[in-house]
Amino acid sequence: MSAARIAYSIVRTELNLDDLAEFIEWVDRLDGGGVSREEYLSNHPVVVLGRCIDARESPEAALWIAKSISKGFNIQKILDEPCVNTAVLKRREESKLIEEIINRSLRIENRLAIVRFDGTGTRTGGYRITALVGDDCDACMIIHGEEKGEISGPIPPLGASFYTNSFLHSNGGLVDLTLLATAFDSNGGGHSNACGCRIQPLDLEGNIENRPSTSADIERNISHWIRIWNENQEIC
Incomplete structure (x- = not known):
């Protein structure tokens, strides 16, 4: 069980967290080590979001995502937001470099x-x-x-x-x-x-x-x- 799942389970007894239901299963897998290799390599929207958004590198996008989740936005609407989409595209370019380094040095x-x-x-x-x-x-x-x-x-x-x-x-x-x-x-x-x-x-x-x-x-x-x-x- 991930730390995110524990927090979710505790807080949901006091607050309505239905807006997080779409995300928590994936967050639990990614954070708790329960994700399969196929899932990790997939382009599932939640996996893409988790792979591409870093609050330290893209604080504007991270804040917008947090507010959007609280408003009940679905994952696709979040990914379509320009500031999020820009961060996703940037991370994809960086991912190509990372893959080159892996292939070269592995x-x-x-x-x-x-x-x-x-x-x-x-x-x-x-x-x-x-x-x-x-x-x-x-x-x-x-x-x-x-x-x-x-x-x-x-x-x-x-x-x-x-x-x-x-x-x-x-x-x-x-x-x-x-x-x-x-x-x-x-x-x-x-x-x-x-x-x-x-x-x-x-x-x-x-x-x-x-x-x-x-x-x-x-x-x-x-x-x-x-x-x-x-x-x-x-x-x-």
């Missing part, structure tokens, strides 16, 4: 899909990778950020995110991915099926060095994460 190591988005100025999530790779992976690793990035700055630092292929393993992955996220970064972690960390400065043996991380450290981190993945795959 590799699979013992059913662990690895994609490098570092230095591209963009990123994507685990759903996108595992949906495209399908049953050929049990989990994915996404490298992102910039060498000159900072945690507190506008440009994110080099980092990695790990996601179980929930389309294939709906009840949890084969490996606790926090083993990878916490291997070198004491601040890394998250959920066993979705977590992340920063790229760490490593020597060739995998020891942490006292220096800033660089792009040269990425493959060193990846090679040790693959080793940890393989060791725990064998245990499974």
Whole structure:
């Protein structure tokens, strides 16, 4: 059950939320990990809306959508609104770039899909990778950020995110991915099926060095994460 479903169930006991009925089932699936691969890759209007609207990037569109839902507008009327349609078209163009990066950098190591988005100025999530790779992976690793990035700055630092292929393993992955996220970064972690960390400065043996991380450290981190993945795959 997603956080959205919990909030919906509580609030609807006090308020009429019939206007949200068209959306909540899809929000629940997308937010709670219950969406199928076919549904995620579909062009269902709610999926399109969720895929294309980010309140941080399109605050005007997000506010208009919130007000429209409260007024009882249906999904198609919302998508037809110029400010929303503009955001959707922009996201579709960005999606083409993301797909190019995936096709160019994707590799699979013992059913662990690895994609490098570092230095591209963009990123994507685990759903996108595992949906495209399908049953050929049990989990994915996404490298992102910039060498000159900072945690507190506008440009994110080099980092990695790990996601179980929930389309294939709906009840949890084969490996606790926090083993990878916490291997070198004491601040890394998250959920066993979705977590992340920063790229760490490593020597060739995998020891942490006292220096800033660089792009040269990425493959060193990846090679040790693959080793940890393989060791725990064998245990499974």
